Amino acid sequence: LRDQVNAYLGIKNGTSYLKMAYEEVLFPVCFAGKKKYFGISHEDVVNFRPNDLFMRGIDTVKQGNSELFRFIGEKIMWEAITHVQFVKLLKTLSGMLDLSSGILISLLQCLNGRLKEISYIVVNDDPRYKKDGSKSTRKGDYMEFPEIAKEFNMKIDIRHYLEQTVGMCARFINEDNMFLPPSSDKIMQIKDSDIREKQIDKYSQKKAKNWLIKYIKSLQ
Structure with a gap:
């Protein structure tokens, strides 16, 4: 196809300067919006078992997103690519989140050792205060190392993580x-x-x- 397109461009333009370059073929592929898609890429050889998915315009690749955000996003994309029903996936994810107690220990256990990769966790246990005595609303004041949060059984700020994750999940449906x-x-x-x-x-x-x-x- 590339050679056919380039031959046509050569005829139309009278020069070989303008060419279509081959990058990769995505199959299967999922389009999640305008200029937002992901899939399994095949470059030199067909490879249905890559280590990573090919992504463009998906929020999980943005800097500053939490490890939890990326973990859930990648899990959704891998499940979508393998044709698992999204409703079933939502039930799986909801079962991983201990929403009744606000503690994500069950999720952390499911991460299979990924706890060490998380640099911090945003907690929501007791109010934090500034030097002047006023209540702090800065996210930085509610950040804790994972080991500390787990040791003292601190509540994870579900709202903080859902604000990130819900928007990303909405993009897929x-x-x-x-x-x-x-x-x-x-x-x-x-x-x-x-x-x-x-x-x-x-x-x-x-x-x-x-x-x-x-x-x-x-x-x-």
């Missing part, structure tokens, strides 16, 4: 019909296709996120 705007919605009447797609994505992302939040609350 927001194209379901239940999250898309109805045909009568004013968004669907926008003539500019680029603007319409962005508004649809924003709408469906918000709907999917709210659905996940309600689902998680129902598990508590």
